[in-house]
Structure formats: structure tokens, C-alpha cells
Amino acid sequence: MSGARVLVVGGGLTAAALASRLSGLAVGVTCWDKAYQSGGRMTTKRHNNSQVDLGPQFITKKYGGEESIFKDLVDSGTIKPVRMINNDSNNFNFIDNDNETKGSTKPTPKEHKLNAVGVDDTIRMIYDDLGDGSDIACSLTYLVKPDNYVAVNGSDQIVDHFWKKSSVKLHTEHFLDGLDSVDKQWVASSSAQGKQETFDAVVFTQPVPQYINFHSPEGRPIGNYLDIMKENKKIFEQLEKVRYYSSFSLGIMYNETQTLALDWSVKYFPTNKILRYVCVDSVRRGRPLEPTSILVQTQRAWSEENLHLDKHQACPIILAELQAQVGDLPEPDHVFPHRWRYSQTAAPFSGSPGAVVLNDSPLLIGAGDSFAVSNVEGCLYSAKVAAGMIKRLLVAN
Ligand SMILES: Cc1cc2nc3c(=O)[nH]c(=O)nc-3n(C[C@H](O)[C@H](O)[C@H](O)COP(=O)(O)OP(=O)(O)OC[C@H]3O[C@@H](n4cnc5c(N)ncnc54)[C@H](O)[C@@H]3O)c2cc1C
Numbered sequence: 115m116s117g118a119r120v121l122v123v124g125g126g127l128t129a130a131a132l133a134s135r136l137s138g139l140a141v142g143v144t145c146w147d148k149a150y151q152s153g154g155r156m157t158t159k160r161h162n163n164s165q166v167d168l169g170p171q172f173i174t175k176k177y178g179g180e181e182s183i184f185k186d187l188v189d190s191g192t193i194k195p196v197r198m199i200n201n202d203s204n205n206f207n208f209i210d211n212d213n214e215t216k217g218s219t220k221p222t223p224k225e226h227k228l229n230a231v232g233v234d235d236t237i238r239m240i241y242d243d244l245g246d247g248s249d250i251a252c253s254l255t256y257l258v259k260p261d262n263y264v265a266v267n268g269s270d271q272i273v274d275h276f277w278k279k280s281s282v283k284l285h286t287e288h289f290l291d292g293l294d295s296v297d298k299q300w301v302a303s304s305s306a307q308g309k310q311e312t313f314d315a316v317v318f319t320q321p322v323p324q325y326i327n328f329h330s331p332e333g334r335p336i337g338n339y340l341d342i343m344k345e346n347k348k349i350f351e352q353l354e355k356v357r358y359y360s361s362f363s364l365g366i367m368y369n370e371t372q373t374l375a376l377d378w379s380v381k382y383f384p385t386n387k388i389l390r391y392v393c394v395d396s397v398r399r400g401r402p403l404e405p406t407s408i409l410v411q412t413q414r415a416w417s418e419e420n421l422h423l424d425k426h427q428a429c430p431i432i433l434a435e436l437q438a439q440v441g442d443l444p445e446p447d448h449v450f451p452h453r454w455r456y457s458q459t460a461a462p463f464s465g466s467p468g469a470v471v472l473n474d475s476p477l478l479i480g481a482g483d484s485f486a487v488s489n490v491e492g493c494l495y496s497a498k499v500a501a502g503m504i505k506r507l508l509v510a511n
Pocket of ligand 1: 123124125126127128129146147148149153154155156168169170171172173174288289290291319320321324335361363411454456457458481482483484487488489490491493
């Protein structure tokens with residue numbers, strides 16, 4: 115269908131990578147995100163000259179499917195390869211691979227375990243009969259020695275990289291709050307913007323619970339799309355099984371570079387009740403001379419027990435535990451707390467197919483990390499599968 119209109123819901127990595135894959139096709143792409151800025155969970159907070167990533171910390175290339183995209187991200191200076199020196203089982207420092215090849219005198223790094231950086235090691239990129247991208251899924255190869263990267267100027271820059279490539283304008287503060295099928299088209303509404311538009315296809319990239327749960331605190335869209343999705347019982351049952359972890363993040367920011375009495379840049383707290391991970395974010399990104407920033411992430415179990423707390427209520431509890439564990443830190447100039455109700459997938463859609471057709475006509479596709487591994491590579495894979503579906507099911511027809 116030449117000239118078909120596609121609405122991509124979301125402004126995170128999956129949406130941006132999908133929009134860039136659709137550029138050049140004979141489809142009109144519109145993107146709506148409810149947030150006031152792009153990035154989704156790849157959120158970077160900035161305050162004066164300081165910045166901190168509240169979401170992804172390490173980007174791991176574990177499968178061989180996206181070599182050219184990773185090369186492009188490295189060549190554009192968006193990401194940089196790093197290795198961690200394991201001081202002991204939970205403390206890490208960094209070297210970057212550039213320095214190593216230039217003859218760094220630093221000690222030989224001991225490779226860290228992938229799981230230590232929160233990357234789900236158990237994911238299977240296996241096509242199953244609900245998917246529609248076997249050719250892509252089968253081309254993925256597990257890399258014996260995965261590469262790790264950091265986003266030097268913030269994880270949101272990875273997402274921006276794809277928005278720029280796509281030439282699609284992301285409409286922020288566009289909450290999709292209504293979606294109805296009328297005469298084989300989707301009528302999508304964003305009431306706050308006074309908008310109602312018609313599309314031939316819609317792609318959801320937000321976490322599945324945000325569009326199937328009745329009591330989602332963010333409010334799922336109203337409309338007949340949910341009843342239509344429920345008609346495919348097999349798929350809907352799988353959607354209901356998608357689960358997410360929750361967590362709180364604190365970004366601690368300084369206006370100047372600080373000298374901290376810490377002999378690590380990253381520390382994991384496997385047995386602490388509240389803290390899970392702390393890093394000196396500016397150092398992690400390879401920017402030790404920037405104004406210092408520190409990131410704190412909480413344990414998933416503690417976060418789930420404390421989801422009733424809003425981010426401002428959780429903040430002093432987390433700060434008190436941080437002080438107990440790492441000692442006094444200089445008084446911060448700014449603290450950004452954030453509550454992630456949906457942080458990373460605990461249980462993705464069965465078989466992790468990348469994307470799934472939720473309705474044939476009008477076309478509705480579910481994409482994002484609910485359908486893949488919950489990391490950068492998984493989102494790139496999801497975007498690839500979803501783009502393939504649009505090409506086959508919309509453009510080719
Ligand atoms: C704390 C944390 C740590 C992480 N660590 C890592 C890591 O170290 N390495 C790694 O690779 N990955 C990590 N991840 C996972 C990674 O961030 C996600 O897999 C990825 O960002 C998901 O991108 P997405 O585009 O699929 O979804 P999202 O980024 O969630 O994008 C969905 C978008 O949809 C929007 N939206 C929702 N509902 C609506 C609506 N009704 N209307 C309009 N817009 C809507 C949201 O605002 C959001 O922007 C981490 C995530 C978190 C939270």
C-alpha cells in the first residue's frame with residue numbers, strides 16, 4: 115500500500131531505530147511519545163554542566179546481527195568500547211580499548227561476567243510460530259567474546275542518533291489515549307493535543323503492561339483495540355505473561371569535578387537490601403574531568419516492595435543507605451530521583467521474536483523490549499523485525 119500512514123507509539127530506542135529503518139520506504143511515519151523529551155528509558159538527566167544516565171549503563175554487543183550499526187555508533191563518537199578491571203568480585207574500574215591499543219601501562223584486565231552488568235544472559239533469539247522474522251532471527255550469532263561500550267555523552271544520544279538518521283520528527287507530549295479500529299483503519303487520539311488522526315498501521319513500542327493492563331497507573335489508551343487484540347487468544351495469553359522488574363535510580367550531580375575517596379568506579383551490592391549498583395557516572399562514561407555525577411540503582415525486590423513510594427519519598431531512604439555503604443560524599447548540587455515501574459523485562463514475550471503482529475487489518479504490531487532481550491541490542495533487533503513486518507504486510511500489499 116503505497117503512501118500508507120504508520121503511527122509509531124514511543125520515542126525510545128525501538129521507535130527511533132524503527133523510524134530510521136522505515137525512512138526511504140513509501141510510508142508516512144508519525145511518532146508520538148507521551149514524555150517531554152525523546153529517549154524513553156535511555157534517559158540522561160542534565161543539570162548545569164553535569165549529566166547522568168538514569169537507565170542503561172553498558173551496551174553489550176553479544177550477537178553478530180548489528181555490526182554496521184555498532185560501527186556507525188562508534189564512528190560517530192556516540193559510544194566507545196570499554197573493558198572493566200575487576201578489582202575484586204564486585205568493584206570495577208575502567209580502561210577504554212583505545213588507550214589499551216595505544217600501549218597503556220594499566221594492568222591486564224580480567225574480563226567481567228556479562229551478568230554483572232545486568233545483561234540478561236538467558237535470552238533466546240529464536241524464531242517461533244508467532245514471529246514473522248525467521249530469516250533475521252536465524253542470522254544472529256552468539257559472539258564468543260562480547261564487546262562492551264559506554265555512551266560517552268549520555269545514553270539518550272544513542273536514541274538521538276537514530277532520530278537524526280530517520281528524519282522523522284518525534285512529537286513529544288503526545289500521549290496516545292485513544293485507539294479505535296474504524297473501517298480497517300486506526301483512529302488514534304491524543305486528547306491533550308486535541309489530535310485525532312487516521313493511520314493504516316500502528317506500532318506499540320511501550321512495555322506491554324502499559325497497553326493491556328486495566329489499572330496501569332500511567333493509564334492505558336481507551337478504545338476497541340484491546341478487544342480486537344483479545345480475539346487472538348494465543349497471543350493475548352502470551353502478552354499477559356510479559357513481566358517487568360521495577361527499580362529506583364538516583365542521579366547525584368555536582369557543578370564541579372569532585373575528588374572522591376573511592377577506589378572503584380562501579381560497585382555491585384549483591385547482598386544489600388536496598389542498593390544494587392553504584393557508579394561514578396562521569397568516570398564510567400570516560401569523562402573523569404567533567405563535573406562529577408554518581409548513579410545509584412536499587413535492588414529489584416526492594417523496589418517492588420516499595421513501589422507505593424513516589425520518587426521523592428524513596429530518595430532519602432536510598433541516600434541514607436548510600437552513605438552507610440560508601441561513607442560521606444560531598445554535598446550534591448542536585449539529586450534526580452526516578453522510579454522505574456517498568457525497568458527491564460523479567461519475562462519477555464515467549465520466544466523473544468522481536469515483534470509480533472497483534473492484529474492483521476488494520477495492522478497492529480507489538481515491538482520493543484517486551485518482545486526481545488531488554489537491552490540495546492534487543493531493541494535494535496526488535497526494530498529490524500518490526501520494519502520487516504511493515505515492508506511485507508503493508509508496503510508490499
Ligand atoms: C534502570 C535501567 C537500567 C538499564 N540498564 C541497561 C543496560 O545497562 N544496558 C542495556 O542495554 N539496557 C539497559 N536497560 C534497558 C534499556 O533501557 C531498554 O531495553 C530500552 O531503553 C527500551 O527501549 P524501548 O524503546 O523498547 O522502550 P522505551 O524506552 O520504554 O520507550 C517506550 C516509550 O513509549 C512511551 N509511551 C508509553 N506509553 C505511551 C502512550 N500511551 N502514548 C505515547 N507514548 C507512550 C514512553 O514515554 C517511552 O518513551 C536498562 C533500563 C533501565 C530502566
